[in-house]
């Protein structure tokens with residue numbers, strides 16, 4: 072491949088820009104703590120995982136073998152016997168949510184989907200795409216779904232097949248919906264477990280919750296029917312990707328035979344990125360359980376350090392239990408733009424990812440926020456938080 076000097080220069084400048092900015096995403100939950108250099112040699116191959124990795128495919132350059140092992144790992148992590156599960160490596164958390172909502176809609180064609188107003192923005196798009204009747208439920212001040220409002224809506228809708236879109240870590244506040252409470256409340260409405268669906272959006276926290284000392288209910292054993300996780304968030308990947316896992320007997324109901332690839336097809340995309348399976352496989356093979364626990368602990372330590380420093384300056388900073396998302400009043404635009412902070416209405420957050428592995432990396436940002444927000448930042452406290 073030949074490029075002009077000008078184009079080469081453009082690429083090199085972009086590489087320098089990436090190097091300079093790779094650790095600046097404090098508002099977004101992407102880990103930069105990864106090294107996949109061992110996989111560079113695969114860049115010469117067009118690796119494509121179209122179809123179902125459980126089947127033989129006519130397309131030879133696939134990484135199904137690796138994808139299978141990744142799915143075994145996640146089945147174990149999310150506590151479902153591997154043979155009872157089915158899932159695949161997606162393009163990201165959004166595709167996993169789309170797949171799961173599609174599955175739920177196929178299983179419960181007259182169901183209404185319920186999700187909190189703190190849910191990731193892409194879910195509005197998903198319900199429109201799938202044309203599912205949907206209700207947005209209020210959120211509590213810490214970001215959890217408002218359980219009373221949820222039950223009230225299901226009851227008023229006389230909905231016998233509710234589809235619950237639960238958050239295991241909301242985007243803005245890292246809040247975790249209480250799966251146990253939701254099931255308890257729905258049972259009180261007289262709806263049997265087989266008649267409703269619970270999807271868990273665990274984009275970031277799917278790789279946090281299994282590694283904490285006191286996890287919230289987050290697994291298939293806790294009553295979840297499908298889970299979506301982003302691969303480029305806690306795990307880290309140069310290409311956005313994700314993992315979606317569901318109950319096999321449910322997925323089998325929506326699968327179709329495709330003669331063109333001589334395989335079955337349940338996935339949303341046709342062609343799927345085969346390199347992503349190599350990234351995910353390498354990540355899980357090169358980390359032990361205690362490695363992930365150490366990473367999660369480090370994220371929490373950095374979050375607590377940030378909270379302490381902001382609180383000492385009189386700034387109302389907090390985090391939900393089992394979350395590395397530090398929430399505080401939004402600073403001025405100059406500050407959130409300078410540090411790529413994410414803001415929503417009157418709050419901002421910092422997500423302490425594993426690459427923010429020392430206080431020195433956080434100090435300049437914390438000092439800018441303190442300088443910007445003092446002294447008018449004392450907000451009333453909110454419930455359900457650390």
Ligand SMILES: Cc1ncc(COP(=O)(O)O)c(C=O)c1O
Pocket residue numbers: 162163164165166191193238240241242272274275301302311312313
């Ligand atoms: C809670 C939640 N769900 C879904 C998504 C979308 O995930 P992805 O960007 O991997 O598609 C995000 C992204 O930040 C998120 O925070």
